[in-house]
Amino acid sequence: MSENVHMTFMDEVAALPACDKINECIQCGVCSGSCSTAERWEYPPRKVIAMVRAGMKDELLKSNSIWFCVSCYLCTARCPRDIKPANIVHGLESMALKEGYKPPTTTTTMYRSFAGSITEYGRVYEFGFMLKYFLKTNPFAALKMLPLAISLFTHGRMPLTAKPVKGREQLTKIISKMSEGGVR
Amino acid sequence: MKYYAYYPGCSMEATGAPVETAIHAIAKPLDLEFIELEDWTCCGSSPYSGVDKFKAIGITARTLAQAEKTGLDLVTPCSSCFTILHETNDLLKENHKLADRVRGALSEVGLTYNGTVRVRHVVEVLFNDLGPKTIAATVVRPLTGLKVACYHGCQQVRPSYGFDDSEYPDWLDKMAVALGAEPVNFPLKARCCGSSLVISEPDTAIELIYRLLQNAADNGAQAMITTTCPLCHLALDGYQASVNRKYKTKFHIPALAISQAIAFALGLDFKTSGLNGNITSPQKLLEPFMATQSRSTEVKIPAA
Structure with missing residues (x-):
């Protein structure tokens, strides 16, 4: 699925912003040992890095790994080689989505609903993006959220209408210009 | 009075409302003024960088460019906004190729960013610019x-x-x-x-x-x-x-x-x-x- 056949998987990843130090990984495993959710990853963070270096792109990007990253940055704060594993993971996520991989997770849909809200309104409209996510994945799961949603609403914390901001016009232009440079 | 460019972030308009209410309530008695950035837009947070790293950097850069115009420190109460803004700010200084691409995108909408903004967190401002002693004196x-x-x-x-x-x-x-x-x-x-x-x-x-x-x-x-x-x-x-x-x-x-x-x-x-x-x-x-x-x-x- 790679758009550039001359580049190895690792070259592609290293070319992403804040991912350039991936080759300095010493496979010490501090990232996996620190990860808040490692037990849920098919391949925990240390293996993710190893797989990138071994060129195992399809195997990695088809798995549920990377999608359990909660951006707690423990790996990144502790990495003795400063390779920024959390940034590499988010870079891999964006690569997987752009190249059409379908990992077994609904977090991809949540991310897209979130991003859709930004382009539509300029800001994230929490109620709307959550509703969209649940409608696209499992509307029944929304029922579980209902007590909290009602509680948030009655406490004045869940406006039911979006407030689009003028700045979204600028965002649209910025986004379209940023996508002109390709994926790297 | 200390002045700051204030970036609340999207959640503060909804689920974070109680936290936000309190920030504005304490600002005046503590001699702080949080001036909200006009027409601010989302920082992108982690989800957007998981969808498209480059577009995410572009939209965060808009906020940095807006903040730079004020000449004030950019302060946010949201830790996710804080990290994204900080990270993007650093990246634009270190990665010249990326900075050029962002410059091009910002110029489309008449904005520029020269990398002079200092990104700060409300908690850090409370601790460093006021400090526990000053806070204690107001209790x-x-x-x-x-x-x-x-x-x-x-x-x-x-x-x-x-x-x-x-x-x-x-x-x-x-x-x-x-x-x-x-x-x-x-x-x-x-x-x-x-x-x-x-x-x-x-x-x-x-x-x-x-x-x-x-x-x-x-x-x-x-x-x-x-x-x-x-x-x-x-x-x-x-x-x-x-x-x-x-x-x-x-x-x-x-x-x-x-x-x-x-x-x-x-x-x-x-x-x-x-x-x-x-x-x-x-x-x-x-x-x-x-x-x-x-x-x-x-x-x-x-x-x-």
Whole structure:
């Protein structure tokens, strides 16, 4: 699925912003040992890095790994080689989505609903993006959220209408210009 | 009066409203002015960088460019916005190819960014620009003897953008002491609340929240004092009922954002402190401290 056949998987990843130090990984495993959710990853963070270096792109990007990253940055704060594993993971996520991989997770849909809200309104409209996510994945799961949603609403914390901001016009232009440079 | 360019972030308009209310309530009495960036847009947070790293950097750069025009430090209460803005700011200084691409995109909308903005967190501003001593001097309703677990969360202290410690920070603890409270040992004070996955992977997130509440309870906390991050605050305040349902626990540990705790200690009433917006109600817990009369927002600050 790679758009550039001359580049190895690792070259592609290293070319992403804040991912350039991936080759300095010493496979010490501090990232996996620190990860808040490692037990849920098919391949925990240390293996993710190893797989990138071994060129195992399809195997990695088809798995549920990377999608359990909660951006707690423990790996990144502790990495003795400063390779920024959390940034590499988010870079891999964006690569997987752009190249059409379908990992077994609904977090991809949540991310897209979130991003859709930004382009539509300029800001994230929490109620709307959550509703969209649940409608696209499992509307029944929304029922579980209902007590909290009602509680948030009655406490004045869940406006039911979006407030689009003028700045979204600028965002649209910025986004379209940023996508002109390709994926790297 | 100290002036800041203020970037609330999207959550502050919804789930973070109580935290935000308190930030504005304490600003004036503490001699701070948070001037909201006009027509600000989303920072992108982690989800957008997971969808498209480059577009995400572009939209964050808009905020940096807007802030630069003000000549003020850019302050945000949200830890996710803080990390994204900080990270992008650093990247644009280090990665010239990327900076050129961003320059091109910003020029399309008549903006420029020269990399001069200092990105800061509300908690860091409260700690460094005011400090516990100044805060203590404004307290009229001390939280004497209240045992609190101080929750700093992840992205306030990590990767590491100017806070004291990325693993076991204590700035919130020091401010809690200034308010008269007694911080308890809280080993998980900078561990994750799982917010970013609370919608799509609720089991994962609720387990992380459960661990935090259990750890606070095990150490005798009656309440939590949290960072101003609306995501952390929502996880601890809003999801307690979900944790209780799943783990058959009976937690009722009110989570006061530091802005709310300061507002209350300054003598502001419940509504002004945003405390009536909390789902795990702190009313009963705070009643014994209410004997000290509420007062208006005029507080005189002695010289530091």
